[in-house]
Amino acid sequence: MNVINVCKTVKLDGLTEAAKQAKAVHAPVLFSFAEIMETEDPFSFFAKGSSLSSGKRFIFGNEEMMIAGLGAACTFSATGNQRFDRVKRDWQQAAERLVLRAQPGAETGKPMLVGGFSFDPEAAHSSLWAPFADALFYLPAWFLRVQNQQVILTHSMICRPGVPLEQLVAQFSREEERFRLAKPISSFETEKRSSIFPLQDRESWRELVTKAIVQMHHSDLRKIVLARTLQADLVEKPDLALLLKRLADRQKGSYLFCLETPEGAFLGATPERLIKKQGATIETACVAGSAPRGDTKEADMRLAAALLADPKNCKEHHYVVTMITSELRKFAQTVDWPDQPQILKNKNIQHLYTPVHAVADPSVSIFDLLQTLHPTPALGGLPQADALNWLRTNEAIDRGFYGAPIGWCDCDGNGEFVVGIRSALFAGCRAVLYAGCGVIEGSNPDSEFTETALKFRPILDVLPGENE
Numbered sequence: 001m002n003v004i005n006v007c008k009t010v011k012l013d014g015l016t017e018a019a020k021q022a023k024a025v026h027a028p029v030l031f032s033f034a035e036i037m038e039t040e041d042p043f044s045f046f047a048k049g050s051s052l053s054s055g056k057r058f059i060f061g062n063e064e065m066m067i068a069g070l071g072a073a074c075t076f077s078a079t080g081n082q083r084f085d086r087v088k089r090d091w092q093q094a095a096e097r098l099v100l101r102a103q104p105g106a107e108t109g110k111p112m113l114v115g116g117f118s119f120d121p122e123a124a125h126s127s128l129w130a131p132f133a134d135a136l137f138y139l140p141a142w143f144l145r146v147q148n149q150q151v152i153l154t155h156s157m158i159c160r161p162g163v164p165l166e167q168l169v170a171q172f173s174r175e176e177e178r179f180r181l182a183k184p185i186s187s188f189e190t191e192k193r194s195s196i197f198p199l200q201d202r203e204s205w206r207e208l209v210t211k212a213i214v215q216m217h218h219s220d221l222r223k224i225v226l227a228r229t230l231q232a233d234l235v236e237k238p239d240l241a242l243l244l245k246r247l248a249d250r251q252k253g254s255y256l257f258c259l260e261t262p263e264g265a266f267l268g269a270t271p272e273r274l275i276k277k278q279g280a281t282i283e284t285a286c287v288a289g290s291a292p293r294g295d296t297k298e299a300d301m302r303l304a305a306a307l308l309a310d311p312k313n314c315k316e317h318h319y320v321v322t323m324i325t326s327e328l329r330k331f332a333q334t335v336d337w338p339d340q341p342q343i344l345k346n347k348n349i350q351h352l353y354t355p356v357h358a359v360a361d362p363s364v365s366i367f368d369l370l371q372t373l374h375p376t377p378a379l380g381g382l383p384q385a386d387a388l389n390w391l392r393t394n395e396a397i398d399r400g401f402y403g404a405p406i407g408w409c410d411c412d413g414n415g416e417f418v419v420g421i422r423s424a425l426f427a428g429c430r431a432v433l434y435a436g437c438g439v440i441e442g443s444n445p446d447s448e449f450t451e452t453a454l455k456f457r458p459i460l461d462v463l464p465g466e467n468e
């Protein structure tokens, strides 16, 4: 038998098993088939999805691993404070009912759940972010994983109880045919510049920062992370695949992410990992305290040295390290981190950075870790609940998924989430860009304004018409 026939037999066997299980448990069962691809670039794959995915695409990763998803075999969304538990429960249930078949060598190509959470379910929500709810996750119909020079493609489909096997086989083959024939909807890149303007003026920013500082002086609040937004009106609807490729090329060392809904896409290039869990190992990072990059190597090093020695930035950073490590101790047997922060350099900015390594029972859920840590004082403030309350009353923007966890989780409970900063929400010809910074008692509103301006750069630099 040749490879094609072997695959056909394996798929038929898998679908038969999934149909049988669905009938036995009276519930939908997920069937996935994984195969090795000779070559497939995640950006071309993502682009191909424009004609195939009904506006549900995802891309995530860095130099180590890139994943991309097209379409959704199923979608999980949730609102309110129970969102972490809801997603955890729904995913556990779905992952328990999985029939995986693979071409020899592609057995690791299990499907993954991809998506993210909103910053604060209790904050006022605008219609802008409505399609994202407070949690939005896809189990991609087509899922590509590029890691260690291996490319695995996983095709997933839900098998509902009572659907005849022939129908399931026909649907699976039809989807394969559509995928084989899919071509990117090509769009031209316009040379025309977008028009960009702030949604809050400088004066209202000054007032907000000053108000936060006064509040800290009269309460137990130690740190509040404030954000502001820019609006970009684009001449045409942007080609997201092109934009993402450009972002990845420019922001090496950051995590690229994009979560698309039929109404809009949230994307960015963030330097900040929130949680990576692999078996018993948990890696997280404290990223807080910022300085510009220098024009020369010497100037850059001077700025880094000044950042490492700056009491205000060190204090801001220290709050994050203390919160993350003490919360992790509730879950982990060991939590280790270096005494002194290091420097994390991005293209436009450098940060104080402390990597944290912990070991916990492998059964600890990544969703429980996210619920406990989010938002860390790098994105919310300290104490967490007071900072959130203050932001709900005083910050007049809907953060949506900005500053919140976005990433993936596999069926074995491993996963990785970053915080969605250096980011924007694209809807039609409009983009809203987000940037924030930690404010403590000694902060200066104008310096914080300048810092946020640097944090808009990753997105501003890849907008159509802004090509270098």
Ligand SMILES: C=C(O[C@@H]1C=C(C(=O)O)C=C[C@H]1O)C(=O)O
Binding pocket: 225, 272, 287, 288, 289, 290, 351, 378, 379, 403, 421, 422, 434, 435, 436, 437, 438, 439, 455
């Ligand atoms: C809030 C943002 O960045 C966060 C705030 C930082 C700071 O205050 O120094 C640094 C990195 C991030 O944790 C953002 O980029 O929007």
